[in-house]
Amino acid sequence: MYSSLTSVIQKWQMEFSKNGRLMCWTVMERSTWQRLKAEGELTCPISNTDDDPIFQNTYAWMKDSMASAGILAPAQGLSPWWCWVKRDERHPEPFIEDAEGLRDPVVLQLAVPCEQVVLSCFDLWHFVLNNWYVWSSELDEQDFDRAKEDVEEGSDAAQQLQQRMQKSWSAVFELDQSAVDMGPFEAKSIQGCFWTLRLTDVTAVIEPVALTSYH
Template identity: 25%
Template sequence: MRFHERALPRWLPWFLSVPAAPHVQADADSDAYVDLHTFQTVKAFEELRQTGVLEGSPRYWEPDFAEAYGWMKREMDCRLPTSGDGMVWMWAATTRRELLNSARRYRGEVLISVRLPRKQVLLSHFGDWHSVLNRTLLIRGDRDLPWPDWEARFDRSWDEWSERTSHCDQMSLASWPRPLREELERSWQSIFDPSAWVESYDGASWVPARHIQATTHRITLDAVTRAVRLL
């Protein structure tokens, strides 16, 4: 049943509020619909109820990570058929434990579940996204390599990159030498590649990624399937 536009969110204790964790298939047909969850402030939810639309805005970006958000925004503009000034962040795949941990942190706010067309959503690896946030080279996992071989390759690549970019530490990314900046940003493309989505190595094989985030330019009220105020 769709969330009625005049309805208020249900009030539930945070530990009873979490629905099934989403698990979006990255290769889902572009015409398919996907279920997603997002934690939003009461103010944001009221904006959604009153206007029918919740859009992201650069004014909410954390200043320390504005470069990373700007890069993600440009990728969305290139990859999605929609447009907008900002981003709405959601969980596309995660664990129930992670949702519960988030619900505890967001007590007093609203957990919103939405169903959106797959083509309006950009999926990315949550853990590897931190390479973008921290302006570090993303050295992708390799399912075909045993962990010791991959770790040795990682160490070599990291040391070589650190030596070449040591003079850039205090510079804005826009001020980096262009070849280095382009090489760095090319490495970040892996966060969108499902073949590179691994979580860890368990001693025998690579573990598939469990935490996938989603970004979209906006969500509309008619896409909301559930809304819960977290006590």
Template identity: 30%
Template structure:
């Protein structure tokens, strides 16, 4: 499965040096945010169900793109995101069973701790919300977390109430150098250039 991850250039240097790279949660800006950490912990549990951690040392997944726009499997646009002053876009090939794919837009229901209704019309949504609001806080949390399983449906659907699968992300435990196919470097003030092609 071909995917793309955006990382600081220093990550690529580590990958070349060690022949593998995994996430250090102490260096993750998102991990330091309590709300993000709760959502990430939920996603970690889901990934553990699909793909066991390779070792106890690896606790936090890496993230990558599978579909970046317009329901197509394609590399993200270099102009789309500039998270670091010196970064790389790494194209890699990873076995499907090692990746947990999810709908990027739907992931925001988990990040915001919202209930993800399966309604397909305004009327269904209003009924669903009324039913959800009538539950106790404990029942709501249980139903909410169960509703989040819908984020793993990446089937492309278009429509006002059925939009799904346009942008798809994936998380996985470990990136190996032998999985890398191409690497582009994006350094502030310089043109994008390819630094590796296998």
């Protein structure tokens, strides 16, 4: 259905890189930024994340996808750092709304080695979070819906259908895919995942008051 995962990921790494670096932005608590300045580099233990437990399997799927593409976690029990690569059309950095829920947020602008970042479509990622099938055509969508109607929960057929659905999720890395209409490529919101946050990759620190609103 979709191209090799590794080749797709590498394609977009190169597409967005400049001199081997990929510009991105990550939102965090100021205390984390202070730790980064003190320690030089940080990974993110799973225990430090506040991801909804209902999404545990889908975040595990993202980590498995990174590993399948050769981007391995430096240790067990880690969650990747998430970043914005392009928040909106003609607006690469986050909006002020992206900092909501943080007590004392700060935005770091980064230039990360491109081979360390996996890019994905932010809007299509919600198909993964909601356990939805990403169809490749109208006929493919209809075929999956028919199969879903006939399957019994817990059966071998149900497991095969779940595997088919998870395979379809690889479309989140196909940033120019158009089967599921997420708008033109230029207008897509693109996110990234990487394992290690390094002080040497920070190119600017942006205060929330400098961010513009989505509305």
